[in-house]
Amino acid sequence: MCTANLIVTNHEAQSFPSCSLAKDDSEAYKDHCKPQRLEFDRVLCDVPCSGDGTLRKSHDLWRKCMGNEFHLLQVNIAMRGIALLKVGGRMVYSTCSMNPVENEVVVAELLRRTGSSVELLDVSNELRELVRRPGLSTWKVNDRGSWFQTYEDVPDSRKNIILPSMFPSRTSIHEGHTVYNSFDVNSEYNVPFSRNFNIGDTNNVNCDTGGISNSNSVQSLGSKFPLHRCMRIVPHDEDGGAFFIAVIHKLSPLNENQVIKVRKTENLLSTNRTVKLQEQCQHRIVSEALDDKKLLDGQNKLSVANQTSKDDNRIEVKVVSDDVEYSQTESGDRSHRMDKLDYQHKWKGIDPVLFFKDEAVIKNIVSFFGIEESFSLEGHLVTRSTDNARRMYYVSKSVRDILELNVQVGEQIKIASLGVKMFERHRSKDGCSCAYRLSYEGLSLLFPYMRKRILHASPVDFQHLLQYRTINFACFADARFGEEASSLMPGCCVVVLREGCQVADSIAKDPSPIAIVCWRGKATMNVLVSPADRKELLEYRFGFKAFKVEDEKSNKEIDALAEGSL
Numbered sequence: 276m277c278t279a280n281l282i283v284t285n286h287e288a289q290s291f292p293s294c295s296l297a298k299d300d301s302e303a304y305k306d307h308c309k310p311q312r313l314e315f316d317r318v319l320c321d322v323p324c325s326g327d328g329t330l331r332k333s334h335d336l337w338r339k340c341m342g343n344e345f346h347l348l349q350v351n352i353a354m355r356g357i358a359l360l361k362v363g364g365r366m367v368y369s370t371c372s373m374n375p376v377e378n379e380v381v382v383a384e385l386l387r388r389t390g391s392s393v394e395l396l397d398v399s400n401e402l403r404e405l406v407r408r409p410g411l412s413t414w415k416v417n418d419r420g421s422w423f424q425t426y427e428d429v430p431d432s433r434k435n436i437i438l439p440s441m442f443p444s445r446t447s448i449h450e451g452h453t454v455y456n457s458f459d460v461n462s463e464y465n466v467p468f469s470r471n472f473n474i475g476d477t478n479n480v481n482c483d484t485g486g487i488s489n490s491n492s493v494q495s496l497g498s499k500f501p502l503h504r505c506m507r508i509v510p511h512d513e514d515g516g517a518f519f520i521a522v523i524h525k526l527s528p529l530n531e532n533q534v535i536k537v538r539k540t541e542n543l544l545s546t547n548r549t550v551k552l553q554e555q556c557q558h559r560i561v562s563e564a565l566d567d568k569k570l571l572d573g574q575n576k577l578s579v580a581n582q583t584s585k586d587d588n589r590i591e592v593k594v595v596s597d598d599v600e601y602s603q604t605e606s607g608d609r610s611h612r613m614d615k616l617d618y619q620h621k622w623k624g625i626d627p628v629l630f631f632k633d634e635a636v637i638k639n640i641v642s643f644f645g646i647e648e649s650f651s652l653e654g655h656l657v658t659r660s661t662d663n664a665r666r667m668y669y670v671s672k673s674v675r676d677i678l679e680l681n682v683q684v685g686e687q688i689k690i691a692s693l694g695v696k697m698f699e700r701h702r703s704k705d706g707c708s709c710a711y712r713l714s715y716e717g718l719s720l721l722f723p724y725m726r727k728r729i730l731h732a733s734p735v736d737f738q739h740l741l742q743y744r745t746i747n748f749a750c751f752a753d754a755r756f757g758e759e760a761s762s763l764m765p766g767c768c769v770v771v772l773r774e775g776c777q778v779a780d781s782i783a784k785d786p787s788p789i790a791i792v793c794w795r796g797k798a799t800m801n802v803l804v805s806p807a808d809r810k811e812l813l814e815y816r817f818g819f820k821a822f823k824v825e826d827e828k829s830n831k832e833i834d835a836l837a838e839g840s841l
């Protein structure tokens with residue numbers, strides 16, 4: 276992923292976990308040095324939608340979908356976004372649909388539900404070059420070809436599908452939100468076609484009003500919210516697709532009645548489980564990395580690890596955690612949800628993230644690569660539980676804080692991937708004194724803090740390394756580079772394109788040094804960079820077009836190169 280500051284999850288957004296240690300809001304907002312609750316400065320809800328804004332390229336959509344079916348999911352996802360947003364934070368709600376039921380209707384419902392806790396921002400002065408039109412304040416709802424102006428018009432048989440919240444005139448159930456008299460913000464609005472739109476402008480000769488006249492009575496049924504602050508990007512303005520954007524600002528915490536009902540559930544994962552896995556992982560690493568230890572010592576460790584492993588199988592510490600219940604969308608029942616949890620339990624991405632805490636191994640890495648103190652590895656390296664610390668990922672302080680919080684709340688966030696891969700374990704037979712090699716992915720982050728294991732190659736040798744991957748020391752064009760390489764201790768190193776030798780054009784584009792991860796073997800220098808990355812370097816840096824990407828086996832070869840078997 277190439278960034279230490281990222282966690283990827285694939286939760287359903289409407290039930291994204293709360294991760295809170297705070298009993299109430301006052302605690303959550305106290306100035307703790309560590310976060311007490313997972314909250315976001317910014318949230319982007321680019322929600323699932325009918326996609327009718329892409330009609331120009333997907334003609335079939337016209338016949339297939341209405342969009343009404345997405346309404347509740349969209350509301351629930353956005354409500355969850357607001358709940359997880361920091362006070363003072365902003366959330367963008369967007370769709371690639373033109374249907375008000377997926378757009379203004381959702382925004383109006385959010386404003387209704389959250390009362391004075393949020394405001395819809397006027398962003399007309401931002402991104403001025405973006406050609407946009409104001410949001411609608413009146414519309415009709417289409418259901419199977421029939422158009423409805425109010426909920427009362429909907430036949431009883433469809434009242435469970437077409438909801439009151441889909442109509443502009445629904446009254447607010449919350450006090451405190453500024454109420455706007457209905458007004459026609461759409462007088463300049465001119466769309467060539469429309470399905471659920473009922474635009475209150477008789478000048479819109481192209482507007483499909485669905486058989487209902489644009490009378491003043493429609494105006495009086497307009498939304499009371501300032502929905503004109505939403506942005507509509509329409510296909511014919513800039514010869515593209517349609518898009519809808521609303522920016523919401525959180526003013527105060529939501530209260531309990533505002534949609535979110537917290538209920539207690541059992542989480543199959545637990546803090547204890549992770550702590551045990553953590554210990555187990557450390558034992559394995561110690562016993563593998565320090566292979567000069569006595570066998571007996573190793574056996575003792577193994578038996579501890581086995582014991583822990585057996586214990587793990589039995590552990591089902593039931594941790595009570597927050598779960599969110601949705602009043603409108605809850606279609607699945609409780610048992611279904613638990614089945615789902617069981618299923619997720621087996622899912623690979625659920626593997627706990629473990630902090631790598633083995634000080635001896637970390638010290639060894641720091642000393643081998645000469646990593647400066649200002650770049651601290653301690654507390655920033657994580658592994659996955661099934662990986663047995665084969666790969667170590669570097670994470671930023673903010674990610675570390677979230678991981679610690681997540682463990683404390685019983686691992687409610689299921690993490691698919693995170694951080695940047697920085698070190699990989701190798702089993703070289705070359706007599707390398709460090710059990711880990713660098714990963715090319717993490718090189719740009721670490722390189723400025725590295726003081727050892729760096730060689731500088733001429734452009735010709737650098738290019739040859741990229742092209743041929745393995746070069747005998749004696750075969751380098753620059754004999755001095757060959758000597759330097761052969762006098763380096765075996766193991767992982769970094770080869771930098773010699774300063775002053777970079778291609779002028781590429782320096783202008785990116786002045787950072789051009790460096791690759793290599794392995795100093797017995798008699799050869801081997802490049803530990805994937806074919807795709809080598810291709811990119813050759814093409815982008817050297818303008819070398821003829822490079823052919825090798826087949827997939829090459830990644831395995833990289834491991835083999837580092838393990839001395841090639």
Ligand SMILES: C[S@@+](CC[C@H](N)C(=O)[O-])C[C@H]1O[C@@H](n2cnc3c(N)ncnc32)[C@H](O)[C@@H]1O
Nearest residue numbers: 285286287288289321322323324348352370371
């Ligand atoms: C409009 S697309 C987002 C596109 C994305 N912003 C991008 O640039 O690639 C909506 C995405 O939401 C995903 N999705 C559908 N249901 C979801 C849910 N309940 N929670 C989270 N994501 C969901 C869909 O798979 C789809 O990828």
